[in-house]
Amino acid sequence: MTDRSEGHNPLQLTSLRTKLQCQVLASGDPQYDVARRVWNGVIDRKPAVIVRPTSIADVMQAVRIARDHQLPVCVRGGGHSVAGKSVANDAMMIDLSLMTGVQVNARAQSAVVQGGAKWGEFDRECERHQLATTGGVISSTGVCGLTLGGGIGWLMGKHGLSCDNVVSADLVSADGSHMPVSASQNEDLFWAIRGGGGNFGIVTALEFRLHALKSVHGGLLLYPRSSAVDLLRRYRDVTHVAPDELTAYAALMIGHGQPMVAIAMCDSGSRSGGANVSSQFYLTEAPAADLTGEKKYTDVQSMLDFTAPAGLHYYFKCPFLRELTDEAIRAIVEYGESLPTEQTQVVLEHMHGAASRVPATETAFGLRRTHYSINIMPAWSDPSLAEKCIAWARGFASMLEGFGASDAYVNYLGDEGPSAVRASYGANYERLAELKKKYDPDNFFHFNQNIAPAP
Ligand SMILES: Cc1cc2nc3c(=O)[nH]c(=O)nc-3n(C[C@H](O)[C@H](O)[C@H](O)COP(=O)(O)OP(=O)(O)OC[C@H]3O[C@@H](n4cnc5c(N)ncnc54)[C@H](O)[C@@H]3O)c2cc1C
Known part of the structure; x- marks a missing residue:
């Protein structure tokens, strides 16, 4: 078995396997090549070793061993x-994908989820008790990875971001110790992990506040692309006055070979009034398809899964626009005429309501305002298309700068680097850098959207 850690204090796999009670994979193991794969098929990296903990004790032990061997650590949720921040060449990958437990306390309206669980697993367990909290809109995304960076989703207008619903966390720090984190324990870390990503430690469990939710009105509304300007204007007008309960996204995409424009929506209000929610978006012509209606929340939470299959090659550019002016809409539609592949999409996400009303310094997530994230997301399978797709996305994003587009959500960043990370935290960056110095002065956790320790 190859020992890829040569150059560091050599890591003996046999001794590692003895010291750890959990699965340890290395090159040559049948599961190694599957375990090192991440969602974006562009990423092809080979960790020295993949450790798959099943308990907080395993995670603590793995961190200590990595430190002893000066082995860098990446964390996979x-x-x-x-950008594939959870897998790195020649590192120890701590892969949390066996830690997927979800424990709902229906009476307390709370749930504890382990560090590697996905939204699909979490939402399903909560729904059994007619409870939910804000989560990502693709069910295979990691609960903790998404929440640590903020967490926007269908319930954000009413209940805030995912991170706004965190009550407490269990964290393994850079020296391998366990730190309980909440409003009354390690309070500064509690502030930092609600937006600061994986910079402060490995979160082995999060406790969430849950909210009563029986069903929602939601789904997809599709029009031919020729209606794009009209539909995006309607989208702008409806979202401008939308109640907190209604969150809607708009998308330019290709469906069955046909250029389409779509609205995806979720109304969680008990006053939702059924079809009236969708009809606000209707144009004079009939939609190509109206797939909206009263649904289970988990159905709406997985309705977009088909748009983001794992293994395709992806690149993101996701700047924010404060306003969707007529000129910006025309420019978006014009640029969107030339989607470089059939799998490419441009998605407009409306961030609003409770998520935007939290004071900007209350959590590390700093961009608290009403705005639209313009997600330019080329996808391709033929590697020779990479250059064209990436250039198209960059061109689109720089065109939007002319309309005042700026900064971006930290969870949507690729490899833009330190200035983009800084911008995505706004005024909170300095405090985050100070806390990074306090809790991780050597920048042990650096395979992430990195906050460098303050000098
Ligand atoms: C298809 C798709 C859909 C998305 N939809 C949404 C959405 O609806 N809303 C939204 O807000 N974001 C969304 N995102 C962005 C998403 O929130 C980020 O990509 C997030 O980082 C993913 O977390 P993960 O655990 O799946 O990823 P990973 O690649 O496993 O991890 C991402 C980062 O978080 C760190 N990390 C993960 N788990 C832990 C942990 N337990 N402890 C410490 N660090 C950890 C990793 O080390 C890495 O740096 C989406 C992304 C994709 C690709």
Whole structure:
């Protein structure tokens, strides 16, 4: 078995396997090549070793061993970082994908979820008790990875971001010790992990506040692309006055070879009034398809899964626009005429309501305002298309700068680097850098959207 850690204090796999009670994979193991794969098929990296803990004790032990061997550590949750931050060459990958437990306390309206669980697993367990909290809109995304960076989703208008619903966390720090984190324990870390990503430690469990939810009105509304300008204007007008309960996204995409424009929506209000929710978006012509209606929340939470299959090659550019002016809409539709592949999409996400009303310094997530994230997301399978797709996305994003587009959500960043990370935290960056110095002065956790320790 190859020992890829040569150059560091050599790591003996046999001794590692003895010291750890959990699965340890290395090159040559049948599961190694599957375990090192992440959602974005562009990423092809080979960790020295993959450790798959099943308990907080395993995680603590793995961190200590990595430190002893000066082995860098990357942490894999759901594997959806578009830049592949959870897998690194020649590192110890701590892969949390066996830690997927979800424990709902229906009476307390709370749930504890382990560090490697995905939203699909979490939502299903909560739904058994007619409870839910804000979560990501693709069910295979990691609960903790997404929440640590903020967490936008269908319930954000009413209940805030995912991170706004965190009550407490169990964290393994850079020296391998366990730190309980909440409003009354390690309070500064509690502030930092609600937006600061994986910079402060490995979160082995999160406790969430849950909210009563029986069903929602939601789904997809599709029009031919020729209606794009009209539909995006309607989208702008409806979202401008939308109640907190209604969150809607709009998308330019290709369906069955036909250029389409779509609205995806979720109304969680008990006053939702059924079909009236969708009809606000209707144009004078009939939609190509109206797939909206009263649904289970988990159905709406997985309705977009087909748009993001694992293994395709992806690249993201996701700047924010404060306003969707007529000119910006025309420019988006015009640029969207030339989607470089059939799998490419441009998605407009409306961030609003409770998520935007939390004071910007209350959590590390700093961009608290009403705005639209313009997600430019080329996808391709033929590697020779990479250059064209990436250039198209960059061109689109720089065109939007002319309309005032700026900064971006940390969870949607690729490899833009330190200035983009800084911008995505706004005024909170300095405090985050100070806390990084306090809790991880050597930048042990650096395979992430990295916050460098303050000098
Ligand atoms: C298809 C798709 C859909 C998405 N939809 C949404 C959405 O609806 N809302 C939204 O807000 N974001 C969304 N995102 C962005 C998503 O939130 C980020 O990519 C997030 O980082 C994914 O977390 P993960 O655990 O799946 O990824 P990973 O690649 O496993 O991890 C991402 C980062 O988080 C760190 N990390 C993961 N788990 C832990 C942990 N337990 N402890 C410490 N660090 C950890 C990793 O080390 C890495 O740096 C989406 C991304 C994709 C690709």
